[in-house]
Amino acid sequence: MAEATIKEGFLCPICHKDLRSPNNLIAHFQDLHSEEQDILKSIKDIYGIAKKKILKIDDKDLELFKKEITLEKYYLEYSEPQEPGPAKSHTDYFKAIRRERLDHRTTETNKLVIRLDRLLRFYGSDRKQQEQELVAWLDGSTVNRCPSCASVFNITRRQHHCRLCGSIMCNSCSYFLPYETAQTIVAPVTSLNNQEQGAAKESDSLRICNHCLDMLECRRRVQIEQMIQPxxxxxxxxxxxxxxxxxxxxxxxxxxxxxxxxxxxxxxxxxxxxxxxxxxxxxxxxxxxxxxxxxxxxxxxxxxxxxxxxxxxxxxxxxxxxxxLTLPAPPTVHELEKFKKNYLMKAVDDDIMPTPKTSIKKVTVTTGWSPANVTNDSIVVEDDDPLLEQMNIVRNYIDQARKAQRFEEVASLQENLEMLKKMYRQQQAKPNTDK
Known part of the structure; x- marks a missing residue:
């Protein structure tokens, strides 16, 4: 006699079908075996009792677990604080490691910037050859997959090289850096003149890998942060x-x-x-x-x-x-006339010529002022005297300097005008002396 097969699960007591869940079992029994209401009620009671027992056991286990992890049982002997043991600071070691890595990254970034600066100078049909001479390209004969995305190289997916480091990648993993953006990155070290900048087309770009792009972007962010102030x-x-x-x-x-x-x-x-x-x-x-x-x-x-x-x-x-606010107020016109009168009287009493007491700074007129359209009603040029013409030019310069509130130049030009006037008076008095 063959051994009977033992079944497990939510089995129907009538047809012995496994319904896999209590809800399916109850629904199956109501639909197909509705005449056996007593059996259906017994199934529900058994399922309810089993559920209560399972939940009660879980509650007991939870309470037992809570009692086992109480502080009174496990931490009673640690009521006294423990003396701290010897400590060692690893800050210097961390700084040394960090400095070494920062120096390495800075060196690599500087190399990329220098190469990028040189690549921006290459134009024309032989640019690809010049790029290979500047940066050695890796041999792709033994590279079957893209190092970034692990895609297999074939006829449709060709190998490409980064113009900054020479590494291999596919077209999907390439990034095309525009010339305009590249010039802003190398701005502190670039020496391109206007003609070279004009030779590049707006559509020109450099193929680079993600690693080089990340290093250049970090440098660019640092430059922007340094320029932007709170x-x-x-x-x-x-x-x-x-x-x-x-x-x-x-x-x-x-x-x-x-x-x-x-x-x-x-x-x-x-x-x-x-x-x-x-x-x-x-x-x-x-x-x-x-x-x-x-x-x-x-x-x-x-x-x-x-x-x-x-x-x-x-x-x-x-x-x-x-x-x-403590600056002295300008004198009135009456006070100014009084000051001039006292100054002249003192000069006559001392039998000396008036000399300015303030030190006048010698300046050079380099502002592009023009002596054109000079008119002076007080002086009439009869014989095209160069001294009179020069005096009119200086007066024009004085007016322009006064409008620009460049009073140092006003004082210097005024001194030059007085010197020209003295020379003109001496020139006019010379014929009378000869007679």
């Missing part, structure tokens, strides 16, 4: 630039004021008033920049930034109050 740095740089410019204006204002109060005629009162207006405008701009810096949003985690912004604002306010 908004507070930009505003502060603009603030310092305006303070440097206003410093020169303040020094010139004090020199002009001293000259006018002394009774000298080197400068004009209108020049002093114009320069004071310029200083006031720049002071207002400096004050506005400091307010912008103080009102910039600050990260709550950086409280020192708030103190820095407030310090910049406070220092700027003190600078304007103690240095710019």
């Amino acid at each position: 908004i507070i740095c930009q505003l502060y740089s603009h603030l310092q630039k305006n303070k440097f410019q206003i410093q020169n204006s303040v020094d010139m204002y004090n020199k002009m004021y001293t000259s006018l109060v002394s009774g000298e005629t080197t400068y004009l009162l209108q020049d002093l008033q114009s320069l004071r207006t310029t200083i006031a405008d720049k002071a207002q701009m400096i004050d506005t920049l400091s307010k912008k810096i103080a009102s910039l949003p600050v990260d709550p985690e950086t409280p020192k930034a708030v103190a820095l912004q407030n310090s910049i604002r406070k220092a700027t306010s003190i600078y304007i109050k103690d240095y710019l």
Whole structure:
């Protein structure tokens, strides 16, 4: 007699079919064996009792596990803190390893940039040959697959070489670097002139691999980060630039004021008033920049930034109050005439010719000013005297320098004009002396 086959699973007690799940078993029994309601009820009861027992066993196991991992059982002997053992810092070792890798990456990147700079100089039909002479291409006779995507090389998938390192890749793994982008990467070291740059077409590009592209992109990101400054740095740089410019204006204002109060005629009162207006405008701009810096949003985690912004604002306010607002006011016309009269009387009493007390800086007129259209109603040129013509030219230069508020050049040109006038007077007096 053959041994009976033992079946397992969710078997139907009537047809002994394996339904694989309790829901399928119940549905099968309701559809095909609905007349056996007692058996169906017993199946549901058995399944419910088994489920409760399984869940109860799981709950007991969970409670037992929780009791086994209590701190009272396992960590009672560690109530006393343990003394720390010897420690060793690995920071120096980490820095050494990191520095070595950074140096290697920097060296490789610099090599790529140098090669890229040289490749940008190659144009014409023999460019491919020149590229192979600059960078040795790997031999592809033993390379059957693309190192990047592992695709097999065949007739439709040809081998290509990176122009920067000479490695092999397929067309899908290639990246075409435009010449314009390449020139921005090598901008610090490139020496291409305008003619060479114009020879390259806009569609020209270099085939490179992903590894070289990654290294060049890292260099480009570093360059962009170095060029871009935070908004507070930009505003502060603009603030310092305006303070440097206003410093020169303040020094010139004090020199002009001293000259006018002394009774000298080197400068004009209108020049002093114009320069004071310029200083006031720049002071207002400096004050506005400091307010912008103080009102910039600050990260709550950086409280020192708030103190820095407030310090910049406070220092700027003190600078304007103690240095710019304390400048002496320009003298009135009546006061100016009085100063000139006292200066001339003192010169007569001392029996000396008036000499300017302020030091005039010798400058060279290199601004491209033109002496064209010079007209002067006070002097009439009768015999085309070169001295008179030169005096008119100098007067024209003085007017242009005064409009540009370049008062150092005004003073220097004024001195030259006085010298020309003296020479002209001597020339006119010479014939009378001969008679």
